[in-house]
Structure formats: structure tokens, C-alpha cells
Amino acid sequence: MENYFMEETNTLFLPHERVQDLLNAVKQAGYQCMGPQVKDGAIVYDVLERSEQLPWGWREKQTPGNYQLEKIDKNEAFAWANGPQAIKPILFKPRETVFRVERNAEGKLTFMPHEALEPPVAVLGLRACDIAGMEVQDRVFVTDKSADVRYRKRRQQLFVIAVNCSYSSQNCFCVSAGTGPEVKNNYDIVMTELETGFVIATGSEKGKGVLDSLQLIEAEKLQCDTAKQRSDEAGKMQTKRIPFDNSKKLYDVLFANLDHPRWKEVADRCLSCGNCVQVCPTCFCHSEYDEPSLDGNSSNHQREWDSCFTHDHSYITGKLVRDDTEKRYRQWLTHKVGSWHLQFDTSGCIGCGRCVTWCPVGIDLTEELAAITGESNQVKRENPDDTE
Numbered sequence: 588m589e590n591y592f593m594e595e596t597n598t599l600f601l602p603h604e605r606v607q608d609l610l611n612a613v614k615q616a617g618y619q620c621m622g623p624q625v626k627d628g629a630i631v632y633d634v635l636e637r638s639e640q641l642p643w644g645w646r647e648k649q650t651p652g653n654y655q656l657e658k659i660d661k662n663e664a665f666a667w668a669n670g671p672q673a674i675k676p677i678l679f680k681p682r683e684t685v686f687r688v689e690r691n692a693e694g695k696l697t698f699m700p701h702e703a704l705e706p707p708v709a710v711l712g713l714r715a716c717d718i719a720g721m722e723v724q725d726r727v728f729v730t731d732k733s734a735d736v737r738y739r740k741r742r743q744q745l746f747v748i749a750v751n752c753s754y755s756s757q758n759c760f761c762v763s764a765g766t767g768p769e770v771k772n773n774y775d776i777v778m779t780e781l782e783t784g785f786v787i788a789t790g791s792e793k794g795k796g797v798l799d800s801l802q803l804i805e806a807e808k809l810q811c812d813t814a815k816q817r818s819d820e821a822g823k824m825q826t827k828r829i830p831f832d833n834s835k836k837l838y839d840v841l842f843a844n845l846d847h848p849r850w851k852e853v854a855d856r857c858l859s860c861g862n863c864v865q866v867c868p869t870c871f872c873h874s875e876y877d878e879p880s881l882d883g884n885s886s887n888h889q890r891e892w893d894s895c896f897t898h899d900h901s902y903i904t905g906k907l908v909r910d911d912t913e914k915r916y917r918q919w920l921t922h923k924v925g926s927w928h929l930q931f932d933t934s935g936c937i938g939c940g941r942c943v944t945w946c947p948v949g950i951d952l953t954e955e956l957a958a959i960t961g962e963s964n965q966v967k968r969e970n971p972d973d974t975e
Contacts, residue, residue: 598811599803602784606638606664609748610711612797618709618746621677623670628656630670632677635711642667649756649940652949665712665780668756669939673717673868674710678741679724682891685737685875690884703737709746713774715767716759716939718749720868722773726931727871746793749774753817755824756940760953763828763966764938768821779814786814827953829924830962833934838925840960845917849958854913856948861894863942863950864919869935872900895919920955 601609613620622635625642635641641664648655649668659666684701691697713721721742728738752768761767770777775794778785786806789795806814831837864870874893879886893900896915901908909915927935936952943951953964 598786598788598806599798600784600806600810601778601787601801601803603662603664605784605801605803606641608801609797610635610638612800613709613711613746613748615800616709616746616793616797618707620709620711622711623665623667625656629654630656630667632670632672632710632712638664641665641712646754647756649758649944650949651758651943651951652946654944661782663780663782665750665752666754668752668754668759669714669716669941671866671941671945673720673866673939673941674713675720675724675868675870677708677710678721678738678745679728679871680737682889683737685888685890688877688886688888701737703740705741705744707744707746708741709748709775711748711750713747713749713770714752714939715749715770716761716764716937717868718747718770718773719761719764719766719937720939723869723927723931723933723935723937724871726933747774747776747790749777749790751777751779751814751818752821753780755821756944758827758940758943758951759825759938760827760829760940760964761938762822762825764833764934764936766937769818779817781810781813781817786810826966827940827951827964828966829936829938829953830956830960830964833924833936833938835928837934837956837960838921838928841921841925841956844959845921847959849955850913850917852958853950853955854911854916856950857896857912857916858947859896859898859912859915860947861896862945862947863952864894864896865892866941866945867923868937868939868941869923870894874900895922920952923952924956 610620620635621632623630623642624633624640625645626633630642630647643664644658644662645656646659646667648657686701687699689697728735729742749770751770755768774790776787776789776798778787789798864872872893872895873890875888875890877886878889895918909918923935927933957964
């Protein structure tokens with residue numbers, strides 16, 4: 588996809604009390620707005636009509652296998668790291684029709700592709716890791732040789748309002764993954780939250796048009812400096828790292844250790860539930876099947892999220908290639924951070940830590956990689972006090 592990052596842009600200030608004006612301007616530009624909200628004990632993305640729906644004063648605590656929300660003293664909307672969703676469910680639907688088949692009066696079959704009919708969407712609150720995940724999925728679904736037409740249309744219609752992180756959870760490791768915590772590109776608007784509002788800038792002509800309509804004042808130097816400091820502090824909070832800084836060296840080391848005893852050890856804990864791939868912003872495995880009508884005159888060809896942990900995912904010509912959890916976990920991890928480099932010239936891990944948080948038994952990807960590679964998963968600091 589086109590990188591529409593603008594190198595030169597004015598930095599403005601959006602007071603908290605004018606967030607609703609931003610939502611109104613986005614809607615006026617023709618977008619349905621989605622944003623983070625507290626629902627069912629988590630911060631999730633849903634249709635956002637009013638600024639009061641944002642998670643003001645909420646923060647999450649994340650540890651391996653655990654996610655809990657708590658109220659904090661700050662009356663800020665983005666004082667949290669991430670929730671179970673990224674942007675994947677919006678662009679790559681969990682379940683959708685690929686094409687439809689109908690039988691006419693003469694008995695002939697007509698094949699009709701399914702189009703993405705959703706309205707253009709603006710998403711408020713995407714973090715650097717979320718955008719990095721979107722960039723990885725762009726490489727999967729939109730290339731020069733082929734493209735998923737539904738994903739491509741949603742992507743072209745997407746309006747990204749990104750937010751720089753000011754807080755990292757215990758499971759975040761985006762710094763070592765090279766993806767955050769500061770948003771660098773592929774956004775229309777980017778914001779950094781301060782105590783009373785947001786330092787805000789544009790990254791595209793579409794974003795500039797929206798902000799111009801708000802007639803905001805220019806941000807002061809102190810506000811810009813504070814915004815940068817907040818993002819830097821979020822990075823310093825991180826204590827975990829991915830070995831070899833998420834580089835292609837992971838491919839070499841992992842594929843040289845396919846018989847390492849750690850694969851068996853982690854398989855004894857893994858439930859093969861697939862939670863890790865459901866919350867992962869980059870996993871794209873899916874299955875396809877036909878859903879016929881009861882009268883036999885039509886059928887929908889469906890696509891649905893799948894997982895390399897499911898029993899039948901590796902079924903080929905009468906046999907399962909990966910018939911136990913050890914093989915499935917090894918396939919997932921070696922592909923995610925290893926062979927992705929060969930396929931897409933990037934890692935499949937963006938350092939968000941969701942797979943660690945939402946694993947029911949608390950399996951930590953960074954710990955497993957450390958055990959197999961012999962490299963530490965702990966951040967080395969010149970100043971031991973340089974943490975949260």
C-alpha cells in the first residue's frame with residue numbers, strides 16, 4: 588500500500604474538550620468513526636459517536652495470561668497500552684463471503700464475487716505496533732502481483748488517527764521489535780496526549796483537511812517537548828525484549844534448533860487454543876468452505892479465521908503434517924519470527940505482547956525464544972534506575 592506520510596507538517600494542539608469536534612469533523616468527511624471503549628472488562632474498538640465513550644481515566648495491567656482494568660487518577664483517554672484487538676478485524680474480517688454461486692433457470696451456475704460494502708472507516712487510537720501490524724498484513728493481502736479485493740478496498744478507505752504511547756504494559760516489547768512506541772508513518776493524523784489535550788499533527792492531505800476545519804492553534808514548544816518525553820518514557824518502561832532485536836538472525840538460530848528440548852516443554856503447557864493467533868495483529872491463517880442453501884440453488888463461499896494450532900489446519904492428502912502440539916507451536920513460532928523474513932522481508936512479530944497477555948497459561952514468546960536461542964529476553968540498561 589502507498590505510504591502517505593507527509594514529511595513536513597505543522598504541530599497543533601487539541602484540548603480535551605474539543606475531541607468531540609474532531610469526531611464530528613471526521614464524520615463530516617464521510618467516515619464512520621471507531622475508537623476504544625471499555626466493554627466486558629477490556630478496552631475494545633467499537634463505533635464511536637461521543638467523546639465520552641473513550642476510556643477516560645482507565646489503565647490496564649498486563650502480565651502473562653492476565654489482563655485487568657483499573658481506574659487511575661489521570662483523566663486521560665489513552666493512558667493505557669493496548670487491548671485484545673488491533674486493526675486486523677476491521678480490514679481482514681473474522682468471517683466473510685468471498686463469492687456467491689447461483690443456479691439459473693437453465694441449470695447453469697453463475698459466480699459472483701463479494702464486494703466490501705462497508706462505509707469508509709476512521710479508527711481513533713491506533714498505536715505504533717497496530718500500524719506496524721497493518722503494514723505486515725498489507726504485504727500479505729495487497730501486492731503488485733495479487734490483491735484481496737475486499738481487504739484492499741477497506742484499506743484504501745481507511746482513515747488512521749494514531750496515538751503515540753505514553754505508557755507500556757509489562758508485556759510490551761515494541762522497542763526491541765523496532766515498531767514503537769512512537770508512530771512513524773502510515774497515518775492521517777497522529778496525536779500525543781498531555782494532561783489537558785493532545786499535541787496533534789497530520790500525515791496526509793486527508794488528515795490536513797480534517798484538522799484545517801478545526802482551526803486549532805499551534806502547539807507550544809513546551810507541549811511538543813513534553814509529548815516527545817512521554818513517548819520516550821513509554822519506551823523506557825519496557826523490560827522485555829525479543830532476542831536479536833527481531834532480526835533475520837532468529838531464522839538462522841531457530842531453524843538450527845528444530846530438535847531443541849524446549850519445543851517439548853512448551854508443548855506440555857500449550858493448550859492449542861489459538862488465542863495467540865486470534866489477538867495477533869499479523870496472523871492471517873484462514874480456512875474456506877462452501878455454505879449451500881437448503882434448496883440447492885445457491886451457495887456462499889466463506890472465508891474464516893483459522894489457526895496453525897487447530898487439528899485440521901495441516902491436513903494434506905489424507906494425513907496431518909503437524910499431528911501434535913509440539914509441531915504446531917514450533918511451526919507458529921519459527922514462521923512468526925523466522926521464515927516471515929524470507930517471505931515478506933520482515934518479522935511477523937510487532938512487539939505488542941498480546942499473545943503473552945491472552946494466553947490462558949501465560950506462555951511468553953520472548954521467554955521461549957530466549958530459551959531456544961540462548962539470548963536474554965530482558966532489556967539491558969546502562970542505568971538500572973532508568974525504568975518505570
